[in-house]
Amino acid sequence: MKTPAxxxxxxxxxxxxxxxxxxVLGPGLVSGFADNDAGGISTYSVAGVRxxxxxxxxxxxxxxxxxxxxxxxxxxxxxxxxxxxGLVREKYGVRWAAFMMSTMLVANVGSIIAEFAGCSAAxxxxxxxxxxxxxxxxxxxVVLLLTRGNYSKVQYLFVAVxxxxxTAYFISALLARPDWGQAANSLVIPHLESNAGYWVxxxxxxxxxxxxxxxxxxxxxxxxxxxxxxxxVGERLDVGLGALxxxxxxxxxxxxxxxxxxxxxxxxxxxxxxxxxxxxxLAGPFTTVLFAVGLLAASFLxxxxxxxxxxxxxxxxxxWETGVDWRWREAPAFYGLMIFFIVSAAxxxxxxxxxxxxxxxxxxxxxxxxxxxFVLVFVMRLSxxxxxxxxxxxxxxLLTIGxxxxxxxxxxxxxxxxxxxxxx
Amino acid sequence: MLYLSQAxxxxxxxxxxxxxxxxxxxxxxxxxxxxxxxxIVVKTNGREIFLHWGSVTSLDAGGAILGTSAIDISKFQQxxxxxxxxxxxxxxxxxxxxxxxxxxVNDLRLDEVEGSLHLVAVDVGPSGLLRRLGxxxxxxxxxxxxxxDVPERYIDxxxxxxxxxxxxxxxxxxxxKGLAELHPxxxxxxxxxxxRSDRVGVIVSLDDEAAAxxxxxxxxxxxxxxxxxxxxxxxxxxLEEMDPDEAADLVADLSDESREEILGLMEKDEAEEVQELxxxxxxxxxxIMTTEFVAVPATLTAAQTIDRLRELEPTAETIYYVYxxxxxxxxxxxxxLRDLIVAKPSTVISTFMYDEPVAVRTDASQNEVTGVVARxxxxxxxxxxxxxxxxxIVTVDDAIDTLLPQPSKRFxxxxxxxxxxxxx
Numbered sequence: 001m002k003t004p005a006x007x008x009x010x011x012x013x014x015x016x017x018x019x020x021x022x023x024v025l026g027p028g029l030v031s032g033f034a035d036n037d038a039g040g041i042s043t044y045s046v047a048g049v050r051x052x053x054x055x056x057x058x059x060x061x062x063x064x065x066x067x068x069x070x071x072x073x074x075x076x077x078x079x080x081x082x083x084x085x086g087l088v089r090e091k092y093g094v095r096w097a098a099f100m101m102s103t104m105l106v107a108n109v110g111s112i113i114a115e116f117a118g119c120s121a122a123x124x125x126x127x128x129x130x131x132x133x134x135x136x137x138x139x140x141x142v143v144l145l146l147t148r149g150n151y152s153k154v155q156y157l158f159v160a161v162x163x164x165x166x167t168a169y170f171i172s173a174l175l176a177r178p179d180w181g182q183a184a185n186s187l188v189i190p191h192l193e194s195n196a197g198y199w200v201x202x203x204x205x206x207x208x209x210x211x212x213x214x215x216x217x218x219x220x221x222x223x224x225x226x227x228x229x230x231x232x233v234g235e236r237l238d239v240g241l242g243a244l245x246x247x248x249x250x251x252x253x254x255x256x257x258x259x260x261x262x263x264x265x266x267x268x269x270x271x272x273x274x275x276x277x278x279x280x281x282l283a284g285p286f287t288t289v290l291f292a293v294g295l296l297a298a299s300f301l302x303x304x305x306x307x308x309x310x311x312x313x314x315x316x317x318x319x320w321e322t323g324v325d326w327r328w329r330e331a332p333a334f335y336g337l338m339i340f341f342i343v344s345a346a347x348x349x350x351x352x353x354x355x356x357x358x359x360x361x362x363x364x365x366x367x368x369x370x371x372x373x374f375v376l377v378f379v380m381r382l383s384x385x386x387x388x389x390x391x392x393x394x395x396x397x398l399l400t401i402g403x404x405x406x407x408x409x410x411x412x413x414x415x416x417x418x419x420x421x422x423x424x
Numbered sequence: 425m426l427y428l429s430q431a432x433x434x435x436x437x438x439x440x441x442x443x444x445x446x447x448x449x450x451x452x453x454x455x456x457x458x459x460x461x462x463x464i465v466v467k468t469n470g471r472e473i474f475l476h477w478g479s480v481t482s483l484d485a486g487g488a489i490l491g492t493s494a495i496d497i498s499k500f501q502q503x504x505x506x507x508x509x510x511x512x513x514x515x516x517x518x519x520x521x522x523x524x525x526x527x528x529v530n531d532l533r534l535d536e537v538e539g540s541l542h543l544v545a546v547d548v549g550p551s552g553l554l555r556r557l558g559x560x561x562x563x564x565x566x567x568x569x570x571x572x573d574v575p576e577r578y579i580d581x582x583x584x585x586x587x588x589x590x591x592x593x594x595x596x597x598x599x600x601k602g603l604a605e606l607h608p609x610x611x612x613x614x615x616x617x618x619x620r621s622d623r624v625g626v627i628v629s630l631d632d633e634a635a636a637x638x639x640x641x642x643x644x645x646x647x648x649x650x651x652x653x654x655x656x657x658x659x660x661x662x663l664e665e666m667d668p669d670e671a672a673d674l675v676a677d678l679s680d681e682s683r684e685e686i687l688g689l690m691e692k693d694e695a696e697e698v699q700e701l702x703x704x705x706x707x708x709x710x711x712i713m714t715t716e717f718v719a720v721p722a723t724l725t726a727a728q729t730i731d732r733l734r735e736l737e738p739t740a741e742t743i744y745y746v747y748x749x750x751x752x753x754x755x756x757x758x759x760x761l762r763d764l765i766v767a768k769p770s771t772v773i774s775t776f777m778y779d780e781p782v783a784v785r786t787d788a789s790q791n792e793v794t795g796v797v798a799r800x801x802x803x804x805x806x807x808x809x810x811x812x813x814x815x816x817i818v819t820v821d822d823a824i825d826t827l828l829p830q831p832s833k834r835f836x837x838x839x840x841x842x843x844x845x846x847x848x
Contacts, residue, residue, distance in 0.1 A: 081619025089515045089528070094556045097515075226649055228620050318553060319517075319528025 026159070027077075027221035028070060028235065030305070031214055032242025033162025035066070036249050037302030038118025039111060039361060040208040041295050042272045044250045047201050048257025049269050049278075053179075053186035054198075055205055056254060060187050062206045063247035065405040069376065070239045072383045072394065072402055073215050077222030078229055079392040084219045085317035088378050091385075097317040100378075103371045104212050105337075108310040110364015111213070112345040115306065117357050118299030120349055121273040125292040132350040139346040142303045146338065158304060161297045166249050168294030172279070173252035175287045178259030187251070196419065203416040204365065209246065210409060211368055212375045217309045220316070229392055256287070271358070303342070311337040369413035376406040426484060427547065428509050428532040429556050434487035436466045447488055448472055449510040450534075453503065457582055458542035461534065462506060464488060483541065509543065512586075518546060519585040519618075521603065524610050526617040530556060533578060546584055549577030608634070612641035615650075624653045627662075636665035639674075648677045651686070660689035663698070669714040669822065672701035701816075709793045710786035712823070713807045713816035719747045722756060722777070727769035729759070744803045747814055748777050755783055755806055755814040783808045786815055790823075797823040 036044075047055045073084070080087060089097035116135050123134035145157075193199075218239070227235060261269060261278050269275045276291040311334050314320070320333040349357065380402045383394040394402060428450065435443045445468030452459035464475050464483070481491040507513065509532050520527050530552030533545040547555075551574045554560040560574075567574050585603050603611055603626060615623050615638065627635050627650055639647050639662065651659045651674065663671045663686065675683055675698055687695045697715045704710025718738050720729055729746055746764065748757035757777035767776055783806040784793050796805050797820055804819045 081621060086517070086528075094515055094530075094553070095558075098557055223619065226620050226646075228649075228653070319530060319548060 026238065027074060027218055027225065027227075028239035028242035029162065029245070030158045030242070031070060031218045031221065031239075032066075032244075032246040033158065033165065034217065034301050034305040035209055035211065035214055035246050036165065036298055037111070037115055037306070038272075038295065038299040039114040039302075039365070040250065041118070041253060041298050042114075043201075043204050043208045044253040045257045045272055045275045046269070047205055048254035049261045049275055051198060051201060052258040052262040053183050053255070054191040054193070055201060056183060056186040056251060057188065057190045058202050058205050059209075059247045059250050059254065061190075062209045063243050065206070065409065066210050066246065067240055067243040068398070068401050068405050069210055069215060069379070070218050070243060071236060072379050072398070073218040074222045074235045074239050075232070075389070075392050075394075076379065076382055077219040078227055078232060078235060079389045081223050081226070081228075082219075083223055083313060083316045084216045084375070084379070085313040087219075087382055087388075089317050091382060091388075092378065096378075100212075100371070100374060101314050101317045103367060104216070105310055105314060107364050107367040107371060108213055108306050109341060109345060110360055110367065111211075111306050112303065112341050113348050113357065114361045114364065115299045115302040116345050116349040117361070118272070118295050119303070121271070121276075122292040122296035122299065125273060125276055126289060126296075135346045135349045138300070138303065139342055142300070142307075142342060143339070145304060146308060158301055161301050162245070165294045165297045165301070166245060166252075168290045168297070169249050169252040169256065172287050172290045172294070173256040173259070175284065175290075176256040176259035176279075178255045179263075183251075183255050183258075199415065200419050203369070203412045203419075205250075206409065206412055207365055207369050207372070207416060209250070210372065212371045213306060213309050213313075215375050215379060216313045217305065220309065220312055229390070232392065256291075260287075307338045307341040310341060311335075366417055369416045372413050373406070373410040376409060380406055426534045426541070427552075427555065428514065428534065429552075430485040431483060431488070431534075432510060434485065436464075436468075436488040436490065438490050439481070439492065444468055444490070445473075447483075449508045451477075451506050451508055452543050453506050455505050456542075458535075458537055458544050459581065461541040461543070465508065477541075513546075516586075518579075519603065519614055520548070520579050520583065521585050521606065521614075522579070522583045524606075524613050526614070527579070543581055545578040545580050547576075547578055549575055551576045603630075608637035609641045611638040616642065616646060620649060620653060623650055627654065628658065632661045632665045635662045640666055640670050644674070644677055647674050651678060652682050656682070656685045657689050659686050664690055664694045667714050668694070668697045668701055668716060669712055669816075672698045673706070673711075676702050676706075704786055707790050708786065709784045709788040709790070709805075709807045709818055710815065712790060712793070712825075713786075713818045714742070714822070715816045717742050717745075717747060717804075717806070717814075717817045719749045719753075719814055720773070722748050722750070722772075722774040724773055725769065726764050726767040726771050726773060726776075729773055730764055730769075733764075742804065742817065742819065745806075745817070746773075747781070747806055747817075748773060749814055752811075753814055754812045755781055755808050757781055758806070781806060783812075783814075784818070785810070793818050794823045 076082075076084065076087065082090075085097055085101060088100055116138060119138040120129075120131045120134040123129045123137070124131070129137075222235065256279070257275060261275060269278055272291075272295055276288045276295070279291055280288040314337055315334050318333075348360070352360070380394075380399070383389060383402070384399055386393050431447050431450070434447050436445045436447055437443050445466040447464060448467040449465035449472075450461050451463035451465065451474070453462045460477075462477050464477065464480055466473050466475055466488075475490070479490050479492050481489045483489075513529055513532060516529050517526050518529055519525075527546075527548045529546050529548065531547035532543060533547055534541050535544045536542075537544070551560060554563045554574065564574055603614065606614070611626075611634075615626055618626065623646075627638070630638065639650060642650070651663075654662070659682075663675065666674070671694075675687065678686065687699065690698070701710070701713070701715065704713075706712075716739065718733060718736055720732055724732070733743065733746070744761050746759045746761070747755060748759065750756050757774065757779045758781040759773055759777050763776060763778075764773075767773075782796060782800050782802065784796055786807055786809055788807075793805060796802070797818070802820065804817045805823070806814055807816045807818060809815050
């Protein structure tokens, strides 16, 4: 196979300029921010409430793994100019692609439901809106944004929203007056426990950070931005920054919850709304509002990214890459899927009682965990393909780390799936 | 009629009915309208052997039957124009020339044409996808129950252009014959959907003029990407073929190194022209003018002037006016093509030229130029410097560009439009 890089001049590969790096920024950042969606924030807050500072080291570890998985995804996009679904279909056949896509679609419906639930919880906290009103408003805003918006501008909006989330949780953490010394300690020193519930929380924390759709997202984004091998340095920087910010936010959330609810012994809360309300007594009403605003922004970000990525990847895998215009008539599959995701998820949130929602979100996470090993194995194998990757092929160092990370995640995923079936 | 997917994996038997392996792939020779099958790849005992089509008696959904009992495993040489259908085409992206879009190959359709098997069409429809997934039968049963059709869609092989990456496993210069015959605007639309390396592949296959025309129709950021990815010498050749005003706009957007390198490789006077045009503000007459025009001294006769036109072969937009200049290159008059043709051949042009020509200064605003063109109903307006020297002309098509609203932004151009060309 002819490597794309051969078509590029060597001069282009050596070119590293500041302006070029700025132009590259985006995929990793947006992907990182979007990893902290509604599901992420509830997982982190519950982790902080239940286990205090103990899970911080997991965040550091998953940040490192996230960096390497996203880096491989970005590199695949740079080298091939194709999304993950398309590559899997070309290299491993239509059945694998169909399996991957259908599983991802199921899991993503679950994630989208979680985003809507997040919106409802946040709007309920701040304005006292009922569920159905929040879901309706969120659905309308997202549909308008995705069908009317110009995507090259929407990406800036995403980054802005991401920064808003970061700031909200950073201030929340400050207001909670945490024990920073203990936090720093827990960040670097792994805390091990023989308690099964603790390990489920560990897996959930990693699982919400490293996701199959996140892998598809970064690759499509890089490919669609038409970045090429010469953008490698900038893209690595972007991915690194994205991974760092993602986990900083996660750490602030954990710290905020640990410093307030956990340290006062209120460790029973299992959902974000309860936690945010709990913060009110301990750190003031402002913290609750901040927490809710962060949650709302994060849910919107997820709503903007997850349906779009799913629809896009499905179209790529099944060859529905219709015209360049992406108008309704020309891309019925694309828009049909997206509307289906949003409408069905919004309806679900309105109709199904809260306990049902929790069950669905948890199931979605299990499905994601089942899929993640396949996705990562595909990604690692593709990235080691010299013909496909050309000069961007994974070297021994990256490959070793990549496979180690994959092995670790496979074990964690299987643990979660096993525990969920055994009913922890 | 046979679909490739129906033959793959089927048994291969010798003339006595002994099974010797399974069908792994078919080989066709491309170049003809419908590429004939020239060989079969048989998988036997875990390895692949290539057989000439001559040794195959029949091939259908039941498998292949060979005409010989002894297989001739003399090394099959894959000729440069031969491709493997499954390996090189199945699941790959191809360009549907008629539909002007990039689609994915679901299956390949083979048919008997004049007694031999040929590749006739590419299946890009849902039925092909279902067949590949092995659920076409049940699906059709369900669809029939619901009184629905399973849509089928084929593209005649003649209307297909395999993009570079598709059949890159053989070192084959893809002729892109079908693409080269498209209107530049359509070609630009298709190229916009390809990955970066494929874009370069298509451009490289075109002649300089066709490449220049197609690039001229693209979005500025795509132009820059392509030019920077091309060999600098080739980029210079293509730029020379573009209108100098277009070339100047494009060169201005290149990175500093590329610009210097490419300009250095262009013909000296063409490069100077481009550089001169680049010195004018983008929104001024100088910025949108072209330096291709016909200027003659006032002493010529009508016949001599027409001879000069024949000699220069000006392009369509610039042939309608002949400008008359003095020894200092100052604009003193203008002639229309009509004036020249109706005048007696021996008349000296100064006697019938229009000697108060309308002109704009190089620093005139774009709106001013448009106003002049509209007020005087001109096909082109001359542009002069402060001393009245003729520097270029603005043709009506470039002048009215400003009247149009910004090219209506595409609805959702890609999943992630890029952030803009200014940074790169």
